[in-house]
Amino acid sequence: xxxxxxxxxxxxxxxxxxxxxxxxxxxxxxxxxxxxxxxxxxxxxxxxxxxxxxxxxxxxxxxxxxxxxxxxxxxxxxxxxxxxxxxxxxxxxxxxxxxxxxxxxxxxxxxxxxxxxxxxxxx
Amino acid sequence: xxxxxxxxxxxxxxxxxxxxxxxxxxxxxxxxxxxxxxxxxxxxxxxxxxxxxxxxxxxxxxxxxxxxxxxxxxxxxxxxxxxxxxxxxxxxxxxxxxxxxxxxxxxxxxxxxxxxxxxxxxxxxxxxxxxxxxxxxxxxxxxxxxxxxxxxxxxxxxxxxxxxxxxxxxxxxxxxxxxxxxxxxxxxxxxxxxxxxxxxxxxxxxxxxxxxxxxxxxxxxxxxxxxxxxxxxxxxxxxxxxxxxxxxxxxxxxxxxxxxxxxxxxxxxxxxxxxxxxxxxxxxxxxxxxxxxxxxxxxxxxxxxxxxxxxxxxxxxxxxxxxxxxxxxxxxxxxxxxxxxxxxxxxxxxxxxxxxxxxxxxxxxxxxxxxxxx
Numbered sequence: 103x104x105x106x107x108x109x110x111x112x113x114x115x116x117x118x119x120x121x122x123x124x125x126x127x128x129x130x131x132x133x134x135x136x137x138x139x140x141x142x143x144x145x146x147x148x149x150x151x152x153x154x155x156x157x158x159x160x161x162x163x164x165x166x167x168x169x170x171x172x173x174x175x176x177x178x179x180x181x182x183x184x185x186x187x188x189x190x191x192x193x194x195x196x197x198x199x200x201x202x203x204x205x206x207x208x209x210x211x212x213x214x215x216x217x218x219x220x221x222x223x224x225x
Numbered sequence: 226x227x228x229x230x231x232x233x234x235x236x237x238x239x240x241x242x243x244x245x246x247x248x249x250x251x252x253x254x255x256x257x258x259x260x261x262x263x264x265x266x267x268x269x270x271x272x273x274x275x276x277x278x279x280x281x282x283x284x285x286x287x288x289x290x291x292x293x294x295x296x297x298x299x300x301x302x303x304x305x306x307x308x309x310x311x312x313x314x315x316x317x318x319x320x321x322x323x324x325x326x327x328x329x330x331x332x333x334x335x336x337x338x339x340x341x342x343x344x345x346x347x348x349x350x351x352x353x354x355x356x357x358x359x360x361x362x363x364x365x366x367x368x369x370x371x372x373x374x375x376x377x378x379x380x381x382x383x384x385x386x387x388x389x390x391x392x393x394x395x396x397x398x399x400x401x402x403x404x405x406x407x408x409x410x411x412x413x414x415x416x417x418x419x420x421x422x423x424x425x426x427x428x429x430x431x432x433x434x435x436x437x438x439x440x441x442x443x444x445x446x447x448x449x450x451x452x453x454x455x456x457x458x459x460x461x462x463x464x465x466x467x468x469x470x471x472x473x474x475x476x477x478x479x480x481x482x483x484x485x486x487x488x489x490x491x492x493x494x495x496x497x498x499x500x501x502x503x504x505x506x507x508x509x510x511x512x513x514x515x516x517x518x519x520x521x522x523x524x525x526x527x528x529x530x531x532x533x534x535x536x537x538x539x540x541x542x543x544x545x546x547x548x549x550x551x552x553x554x555x556x557x558x559x560x561x562x563x564x565x566x567x568x569x570x571x572x573x574x575x576x577x578x579x580x581x582x583x584x585x586x587x588x589x590x591x592x593x594x595x596x597x598x599x
Contacts, residue, residue: 136457137266139550140526140557158579160528162265162550163457 108211109220110171115195118211123172126199127159127190130224135161138187143168143179143201150174150203152210157200159190168200172210178202237288238378238435239442246453253456254352256289261455268458269552272424273593274385276452281386283424283454284445291354292374292432293347293361300345300369304338307364309481309500311491315340320404320419322489324481325360330502330509331477332484333360335469339406339419346406346417348379348430350471377417378438383428383462385596386450391418391429394444398429403597412444420598423459425466425591427598464558465551467520467590473531474518474546474560482509483562485518485590516543517568520592521559523585527578529559534577535585537567545576553593563587 108116113131117124132138140160150156150170157168179201183189190198205211215223234257243250248259262268267276274281295304301312310323317340325333334353339346349357361371382391392399395411398418406419414437422428433441445451460470469475475484480502487510494500498507523529533545548559559576567574570589575582 136261137264139266140528142527158527160550162461162552163260165528165530 106211107217108171108214109217109223110169110214111223112169112171113224114169114171116171116211116214118205121205121208122177123174123203123205124199125168125171125201125203127168127194128220128224129194132191132194132198135159135163135166137162138190141183141187141190141200143184144176146176146179148176149206150176170203171214172203172205172207174203174206176201177204235289237286238438239286239288239380242439242442243286243453248453248455251456254289254350256351258289259286259453259455261457262453265455265457265461266552268452268454269461271452272384272426272454272458272462273553275553279449280452281384282390282445282448282450282452283383283458284442284451285381285383285454285459286378286442287381287430288378288435288438289351290379291347291349291351291357292377292379293349293358294372294374295345295347295361295365295369296343296372297369299366300343301340303365303369304345305494306500307360308338309490309494309503309506310338311493312338312345314491314493317342318406320406320421324475324486324489325357326481326500326502326506327477328501330480330505332471332475332479332481333357333477335471335475337419337421341406341408341417346374352472374432376435377432378435379430379432380438380442381422381428381430382445382451383422383424383454384426384450387426387428388598390445390448390450393448394441401429403427403599411441414441423466423468424462425468425593425595426462427596461549461552464547464549464560465553465591465593466595467560467592469518470547479562480506480509480514482506483514483516483518513565515564516562517565518546518560518562518590519568520588520590521545521561521574521576521585522554522588522592523557523559523576523583525583526556527583528557529576529578529583529585533559535561535563536575536577536582539582541577542567542574551592558592559585560590
């Protein structure tokens, strides 16, 4: 299963490579949030259950949370978006990724949406 | 990320233009209003004259605000029974900021009052319009006529280039000074033009007939320095300017003195009283208050929003009433009420953000110096 992308109802994306899931927010999410000005990421080594609050995203308009889209351990975080939160607005699906999680239950991915289902969800 | 329903909301005369310009619309005080056009940060920078390319003249639709004309013998003295400002002493063509106060010295609404000849024109908050109108009808004597000016749109052009841009279509506006108002033509349309605003910048607010508003907006937006600005940047601009938002920074529990608005109570009213809540307000002017409105600058980058507790030595001493990101400041800013012992600039406090005490310092208001044309 190479580089499968899945989406959550909370407008996060998950790109899976082996047992590592890279997580970010979707283009739709950044568009809705508007200018992002503050991001707080969890420490590497912390573990989260699926849907746990794992980070904070503040835009000029509102505060929002990053939920762990899958259960697992944080193995890497993207310091670049902490220094320059607008990077998430500019490239949400690429350079603006948030965290990498080592999956503890790959079966959770089956419960997430594929691109077509997410496109319908985001309207 | 829920969108407000926009079905039953009222529309201003510029609604179709906002939609055409790609605005994101939200419900605000019963109106369907643009929250942003190009983006809040870009719009904010545009109004401050700090955008990319020509800028410095932001056009705001504030037609949701209530406009009320009072006329008839003794209207000024009658209004003085409801507000702590000196209205009888207000000169023709001058505008004053004041508040409708409660009997216990709280604030029903804040408003602008302009004298035009024999009449007074009031501009009040959209969210308080119904309350204000009922208050006026219940409290003003029958000899004072109350007319709702709902056939007028209200626009604002704000920023360091506003005077130059507006003067291209309304010769004479450059001669107005801050808080001065005149009836003059904008592109041949009769308008009530005030040199005032809610951004801390130089600028104008002008009332024009509703059916002429879109034409004037298009004319102004065709100027290279002009761009449409939504409610999002309106809020970040007014916060940086240290200006109160009714319902957040002031309400029926806060007095004008606590809110730092004592400057809006002129000498004669302090001596004579005769407005609702005068007992409390005059006592507070003399003896001080238990809490006062201050600015806060968090040391970190996390944003403290409305309701965030303010702590000193782990004790709760107050709360944030408005907070957000200050684009011109380049970091988070907040307006809060704290006891006078903690109100001096430089005082260290902390903000309870998601259970963590984040350090912050008290600073004087405004966060960004006003640039009014006095």
